[in-house]
Amino acid sequence: MGAALVAVADDGELIARYQTGDERAAAELVQRHTAPLARFLAIQGAPDEELDDLVQDAFIKAFRGLASFRGGSAFRTWLLAIGANLLKDRRRQWKKRVVVELTSDVPDRSGDPAAEAEAGWTAERLSEEIGRLTRLQREVFLLRAQQGLDYGEIAQGLGVSEGSARVHFHHAVKRLKERIR
Amino acid sequence: MNALPNELPDDMERALRALDADATRRAGRVDADAVASRVLARLRQEPAPLPRVLPGRWALSSVPGWMRVTAVAAMVVVVAGSLVLGVFRSGGDRAQAVPVVAVGLDSLNARQLEALLRVTADVRPVATAVEPASGSWDDLSEAQLRAVLQAVQQVQGETL
Numbered sequence: 001m002g003a004a005l006v007a008v009a010d011d012g013e014l015i016a017r018y019q020t021g022d023e024r025a026a027a028e029l030v031q032r033h034t035a036p037l038a039r040f041l042a043i044q045g046a047p048d049e050e051l052d053d054l055v056q057d058a059f060i061k062a063f064r065g066l067a068s069f070r071g072g073s074a075f076r077t078w079l080l081a082i083g084a085n086l087l088k089d090r091r092r093q094w095k096k097r098v099v100v101e102l103t104s105d106v107p108d109r110s111g112d113p114a115a116e117a118e119a120g121w122t123a124e125r126l127s128e129e130i131g132r133l134t135r136l137q138r139e140v141f142l143l144r145a146q147q148g149l150d151y152g153e154i155a156q157g158l159g160v161s162e163g164s165a166r167v168h169f170h171h172a173v174k175r176l177k178e179r180i181r
Numbered sequence: 182m183n184a185l186p187n188e189l190p191d192d193m194e195r196a197l198r199a200l201d202a203d204a205t206r207r208a209g210r211v212d213a214d215a216v217a218s219r220v221l222a223r224l225r226q227e228p229a230p231l232p233r234v235l236p237g238r239w240a241l242s243s244v245p246g247w248m249r250v251t252a253v254a255a256m257v258v259v260v261a262g263s264l265v266l267g268v269f270r271s272g273g274d275r276a277q278a279v280p281v282v283a284v285g286l287d288s289l290n291a292r293q294l295e296a297l298l299r300v301t302a303d304v305r306p307v308a309t310a311v312e313p314a315s316g317s318w319d320d321l322s323e324a325q326l327r328a329v330l331q332a333v334q335q336v337q338g339e340t341l
Contacts, residue, residue, distance in 0.1 A: 023221050023224075026217075026220070026221060026224070027217040027218075027220075027221060030213065030216055030217035030220050030221075031213045031214065031217055034211060034213035034216050034217075035208055035209070035211070035213065038207070038208030038211040039201070039204045039205050039208040040204075041208075042203075042204035042205075042207040042208045043200055043201060043203075043204035048207055048210070051207065051208070051210070051211055052211050052212075052216065055211055055216055056216055056219055056220055056223070059216070059220045060220060060223055060224065060227075063220070063224055121192040121193060121195065121196040122196060122199075123196050123197075123199035123200040123203060125196070126193070126196040126197060126200055127200055130200075144188075145188070145189060145197055146197070146201055146204075169188075173188075173189065173190075173193070176193060177190065177193070180193075
């Protein structure tokens with residue numbers, strides 16, 4: 001008894017408040033969505049040292065682009081799509097900077113079929129193969145399998161039809177199975 | 182990670198859980214409060230970029246309508262002139278080419294004629310290739326065309 005009822009504003013309310021100049025609303029949005037965004041970028045292989053900047057930049061882009069956010073998708077889905085775009089752009093820059101980047105966490109098994117067969121379904125193999133999916137397949141797969149979004153949300157966030165989102169997920173799973181078996 | 186029963190094979194699901202555990206651990210190092218402070222600071226410091234407008238669209242929308250019409254008319258004349266020149270060079274029948282130009286010229290007003298004069302200065306070789314004979318606009322020399330223009334302007338000045 002006596003516990004105060006704290007009304008939790010939904011994302012739409014926070015966005016509206018931020019647009020009228022309430023910075024606390026923006027801070028609340030950042031605090032609410034930083035972890036899922038960072039997790040989404042990390043599973044796609046964003047380097048640790050870049051993760052913080054990527055998250056920040058994704059939020060800046062999102063706040064700057066709020067005028068184009070129509071509210072059809074959840075703010076989080078929209079933010080994750082922005083993050084994925086940003087990661088794609090940064091990868092191009094990193095490719096120019098670093099020719100080969102292999103960490104001890106992800107052993108290079110290319111050219112060794114025996115090792116590949118033996119490796120089976122490991123997190124490392126899965127990470128590699130997720131990275132080889134097409135962009136849409138990868139994003140749909142992770143939004144569905146990692147973030148647990150339904151196809152409607154995924155479709156709205158990525159600007160594709162729900163049927164197309166389902167097909168991309170199906171193809172992603174099929175391709176991963178083919179490559180890792 | 183959110184469980185999605187029956188959508189992933191067990192072995193893939195297990196590997197994905199392991200991968201997500203690693204991603205969650207790495208994501209945990211990102212300090213949400215610090216990110217919020219830095220994002221707010223940047224939003225205050227960095228002015229929002231102006232809406233992007235394509236230079237071509239800006240240029241076209243800022244050009245008065247009459248200038249656009251003039252430019253199109255001038256292009257018609259130049260293209261038609263080039264065709265005439267091509268016909269003459271290839272020994273074709275002159276009568277086939279002249280009407281194409283005449284149609285363009287007859288519809289021009291004083292300002293458009295003015296623009297045409299500027300164009301004819303650039304395509305003089307075309308004008309000299311056409312021999313005066315038929316009495317159409319095309320047969321006028323630059324000086325004659327200028328005289329016509331002055332007359333038209335004079336008439337317009339008197340009527341205003």
